[in-house]
Amino acid sequence: MERKTCLHVQGLSLSFGGVSALQHVDLEVEEGELLALIGPNGAGKTCLLNCINGFYRPDSGRILYKGRDITSLPLHKRAGIGIGRVFQGIQLYSGLSTLDNLMAGRQRFFRYNILSALWFLGRAKREEIQQRKVVEKIIDFLEIEYVRKKMVGELPYGLRKRIDLGRALAMEPELLLLDEPMAGMNLEEKEDMARFILDVHEERGISMVLVEHDMGVVMDIAQRVVVLDFGRKIADGTPREVSKNPGVIAAYLGQEAQRTVG
């Protein structure tokens, strides 16, 4: 059965002055697919994500989201059409509680105006309760009940990463961009995170683009892997295919292997 394409990146190029960060990159993400994006440092992975969710405007090429050209759509509107992101560094309001951070993620669903908010009138109250229910389901899903009312800034790193994922989920994305969600975690936290990502993918059927350095994790959970090197796509296939690709081994895994041996 042919699946629909969720995201289609066509011939994307981006350069900063003389440095070309992306060169004619093509990328296709099917609906409900978990795609991993890998490559050595500076290969352009984060750049590509930044183009997709609108932080950078590409020099040439097009980005199609569900068949619609979003290349020039402003950043905030991309969240509105269902592109969510988990950042490499944590982007949470550290002075707010876990609950409030997740509620902030629901922002695009709030419809009431400032007046009813001011008096907490019928509609505002109803909506707050409705949105809170959705957020509580995410809290239950990510097993973070015990930090519901804790200030995010006080929480350990691994937990904040999990809350960051929760915040991204709160906006009910149809395409989720995960930029190194497991960076800096210990083994146990990584395994928990991988479990949550798989559960999100399975139960909510969200399409995902995962940038990750830990090859073990990528090989375990990704359905398809795309490899970037110096801004060019050098491989695209199943984890098994990619790990056997000589170009990839030379560019990425080879260095790793040499380093381990040396």
Add this chain to the structure above:
Amino acid sequence: MDKVQKAVQELDTLPKLLLANYRAHPSLVAMRKKDLGVWNPLTWEECYLWVKHFALGLSVLGFKKGDRLSIVGDNDPQWYWAELAAQAVGGAAVGLYIDVIPSEVQYIVDHSDSTFAVAKDQEQCDKFLEVTDKIPKLQKIIYWDPKGMRSYRSIPRIISFEEVAELGIQHERENPGLFEQMISAGKGKDTAVLCYTSGTTGLPKGALISHDFLIKGARKFAQVKPWQATDEYLSFVPMAWIAEQLFMVGWLLWKTKVNYPESTETVQENIREIGPHFLLLGPRQWQGLVSMVQMKMNDAGSLRRWIYKASMGIGYRVSQYRFERRESPPLLWRGLHRLAEWACLVHIRDQLGLRRARTGLTGGSSLGPDVFRWFQAIGVNISEAYGLTEVNPVAMHRDWAKAGTVGPPVPGVEVRISSEGEVWVRSDVIFDGYHKQPEETAKILEDGWIKTGDAGLFDENGHLVILDRLKDMLTLRGGERYSPTYIENRLKFSPYIKDAMVVGGEDRDFLFAIINIDFDNVGRWAEKKGISYTTFVDLSQKKEVYELIQEDVERVNRNLPPKARVKKFSLLHKEFDPDEGELTKTRKLRRAFLETRYWAMIKAAYTGQENLATEAEVKYRDGRTAIVRTEIRIWGAE
């Protein structure tokens, strides 16, 4: 209502009590469960219908009178509904602890002849599936939390709680009145529960517990500590434990409202939200509360610290009058106490969720006298209770909790001390033997007395004092008798010590202690002192930390006879871990195992070495292992 209540008191099985409660007051709130951040009330009618439908569903699937149902999971309404359903059909429930491992699941399911299992979620179901080929008698595994169970739907043995209840609803339509018939066929002598002992030695034994045992046990308990219909209770000690089973009977007999916490991590928060009248915590948890307050006070500003110190001083003094001298304090102290209450004490109780607590209970192992005194000072009188799976309860404090004792025997229970100093108990209700192990049953019974295996004595007030397990009372080479547990408990009162094991014996002249530091508290202390560290291993071997712990060891030593003091100790580079078999499920030390495991360290301590290079195998939760190398110090104390 009195007539109803009287009728309830005469019923002899738990499902009969449930039915009576449902008929008398269907719309009264029976329990609450916190879900998605909200406390959801459940009425007696809802509880009754769930039990009814689940029981009928079970019997459609083939669960018969005399069958056994294994249950494992966090404390949730479904746990108890499943138990009552099994009992309603005429079967019995087998409770498993949530941290049970697959090989134990296999043993208990097989040994108890369980034909069905109720397991909360994916994590618990996995344990059954891992040994699925070795438990052929088991027909279905029923889960009640669907999270993560999506991919399990295709496994034929797996079915959800709702689906079973759905089968029951259909069955009920075809056979109205069947459920009530099943219930009335039940008798008090029937086995209600199989309690597998946590097994400090050998394989777990399954004690057969009848409805009579549970109902009479709960009544005896209530004679000492009455329950009331307005009471709130928070259920979170393991349901597989006999004490929690008695409290659930209290729910049926006296309509105490039972509240189920949101998750194990939120218990402290949930206690505060509910403000239970009745609270059973293990000694560790009571100690944990004390350490928590003490640590928070250490971080507080100087004014607050002063208020705390002054108020606690007054609290200690007044509780001394009230509890030790048994007299009313002088007017001046009463006045000061009012002030202390207003300024501090009531707020501590409030923060801990103990503002309404009428009865604080502890059991399992003994609670340090300092913890007792601390709670008495803030105005919470903790009682220690003593009981066994085989006969429960045995002894309990009344209004006067005397630290170091477990109180006088409860009415209807006889206690005597044998010539070897062992505690023997006789009661009108005891267990019905160990399942399929008559030789073990014979070992524990003698002329109607139950030999507890505990060493004990009666003090001058007629309170029972439990010293230790009989086999654990030890002597040093010089003939000095000591109880390692007692010393360990004293050590653990320090906020910096999480666990300890005292080593000695007849061929040794002094005591040596292996101590686990409390990583959070010692870590915070180190940060304050500007001592840098990386990991637990690193922190535990800091010279400064040894000096810190030395003070605690010496404080404990001052109360010990000079010949039985802890002269040397080591701080272990890791925590004792139940997953590695170092602790039992109830977190008691597995001494023999630990002594073999840390044999090199113990030997080094007694041969006068000051350092020991150690390589320890660390087992991660996923089964992988790694080697940790470190140099462990052996430190002296006076």
